[in-house]
Amino acid sequence: MTATPPQVSPARRREVVDALRRGTVPQAGLDLFAVGLTRFETALHDDIATVAGGGAAFHAVRGEYGSGKTFFARWLAERAKRAGLATAEVQISETETPLHKLETVYRRLTERLTTATHQPSALRAVVDSWFYALEEEVLAAGTVSEDDEEVLTKAVDELMERRLAEVSRTTPAFSAALRGYRRAVMSRDGATAEALIAWLGGQKSVATAARRTAGVRGDLDHFAALGFLQGLLTVLRDCGHPGLLLVLDEIETLQRVRGDVREKALNALRQLLDEIDAGRFPGLFLVITGTPAFYDGQQGAQRLPPLAQRLATDFTTDARFDSPRAVQLRLPGFDLAQLGELGRNVRDLYAGAAHHPSRIAERVDDDYLSELATAVTGGLGGKVGVAPRLFLRKLVADVLDRVDEHEEFEPRRHYALTVSRAELNDVERNAAAGADDIELDLP
Numbered sequence: 461m462t463a464t465p466p467q468v469s470p471a472r473r474r475e476v477v478d479a480l481r482r483g484t485v486p487q488a489g490l491d492l493f494a495v496g497l498t499r500f501e502t503a504l505h506d507d508i509a510t511v512a513g514g515g516a517a518f519h520a521v522r523g524e525y526g527s528g529k530t531f532f533a534r535w536l537a538e539r540a541k542r543a544g545l546a547t548a549e550v551q552i553s554e555t556e557t558p559l560h561k562l563e564t565v566y567r568r569l570t571e572r573l574t575t576a577t578h579q580p581s582a583l584r585a586v587v588d589s590w591f592y593a594l595e596e597e598v599l600a601a602g603t604v605s606e607d608d609e610e611v612l613t614k615a616v617d618e619l620m621e622r623r624l625a626e627v628s629r630t631t632p633a634f635s636a637a638l639r640g641y642r643r644a645v646m647s648r649d650g651a652t653a654e655a656l657i658a659w660l661g662g663q664k665s666v667a668t669a670a671r672r673t674a675g676v677r678g679d680l681d682h683f684a685a686l687g688f689l690q691g692l693l694t695v696l697r698d699c700g701h702p703g704l705l706l707v708l709d710e711i712e713t714l715q716r717v718r719g720d721v722r723e724k725a726l727n728a729l730r731q732l733l734d735e736i737d738a739g740r741f742p743g744l745f746l747v748i749t750g751t752p753a754f755y756d757g758q759q760g761a762q763r764l765p766p767l768a769q770r771l772a773t774d775f776t777t778d779a780r781f782d783s784p785r786a787v788q789l790r791l792p793g794f795d796l797a798q799l800g801e802l803g804r805n806v807r808d809l810y811a812g813a814a815h816h817p818s819r820i821a822e823r824v825d826d827d828y829l830s831e832l833a834t835a836v837t838g839g840l841g842g843k844v845g846v847a848p849r850l851f852l853r854k855l856v857a858d859v860l861d862r863v864d865e866h867e868e869f870e871p872r873r874h875y876a877l878t879v880s881r882a883e884l885n886d887v888e889r890n891a892a893a894g895a896d897d898i899e900l901d902l903p
Contacts (some may be wrong), residue, residue, distance in 0.1 A: 480806060552565075553710070560728050567661060570692070655670030
């Protein structure tokens with residue numbers, strides 16, 4: 461059996477197994493069973509180091525549906541958090557998060573902002589940490605007494621203005637809201653503090669009275685969103701998070717929107733990449749994910765030549781020779797051998813907290829895992845690339861749970877793989893080619 465990584469906490473192990481049982485990608489712990497990502501590790505480590513050092517980075521992840529783009533993004537997010545970065549994963553969609561409205565993207569970013577110690581939304585915790593760091597810096601200078609609250613407040617405000625000077629030139633409302641938030645906290649005005657944090661996060665319909673207190677007006681708009689992102693990066697850096705990994709997932713949805721909206725969205729992405737190249741966002745690691753059709757098709761990036769030029773990557777050579785430092789990173793998807801390896805990793809992870817680990821090892825051996833992988837893939841028209849989610853769900857919920865809970869359960873004798881259309885997502889359903897319930901008996 462493959463050795464399970466040592467010192468895996470019960471909570472972390474359970475979080476992973478529970479997510480796989482539900483058929484979803486775990487939010488954390490992906491390094492415990494990841495397969496096929498080793499070739500990216502060194503280059504991405506260098507990117508994270510660049511961002512942590514005040515630079516910026518960008519990659520476009522490319523893969524068909526089911527190839528593991530979301531898995532890749534969350535695996536990368538874990539690595540980023542271990543390096544101290546904050547992370548946010550934003551799903552691009554026509555109705556919920558249209559890319560051409562950067563104010564909405566920024567709002568979703570703050571809603572999903574997370575760090576190694578704070579779950580979404582970590583925005584208020586980050587801002588509080590920032591003010592604490594500024595106060596400690598002022599006190600460390602030795603020119604202000606901790607007991608002189610008025611002088612201390614003024615000194616912290618002055619330091620804040622110096623740190624936000626670059627942002628204030630284009631987006632003065634960001635620092636104004638921060639200043640108002642600090643005053644509200646110090647005066648124990650909880651309602652105003654909450655309202656101003658919401659406004660800083662790009663939320664709409666914030667109470668007028670709270671905005672008036674801070675001297676800001678209206679809601680965040682498309683043009684101010686990049687300034688707010690710049691301000692957020694400054695705050696993160698000063699409170700111990702040297703950067704932000706921002707993942708814009710499922711960007712291929714742009715292909716399905718109205719033509720004029722698509723062009724606005726593509727131009728917004730082009731603008732964001734240009735600003736990164738110009739050095740406006742030190743500490744930003746931007747990752748987008750999409751299908752090959754988005755990158756190569758006329759309804760995607762090719763519709764805007766300047767964007768297509770920025771994303772251009774040569775994929776005419778064998779995938780084995782892809783560079784992990786390229787702008788686009790190609791995820792080739794799974795083959796049966798990798799699917800079997802994935803199953804072994806999950807089995808061993810499960811066994812580490814099972815009531816009967818020896819029974820797991822005996823009855824769910826490597827040969828059985830290969831048989832199950834072949835059966836699930838066969839039920840999906842032989843398309844291995846779309847099989848991992850369903851394979852892992854069946855493995856955990858239908859096989860491993862039963863082996864662990866029932867002494868008499870023998871998967872080869874008592875379990876026939878049945879896949880109903882109701883449990884398939886759209887991609888899996890298409891792969892199954894419209895079949896009714898699929899029943900496959902393992903040998």
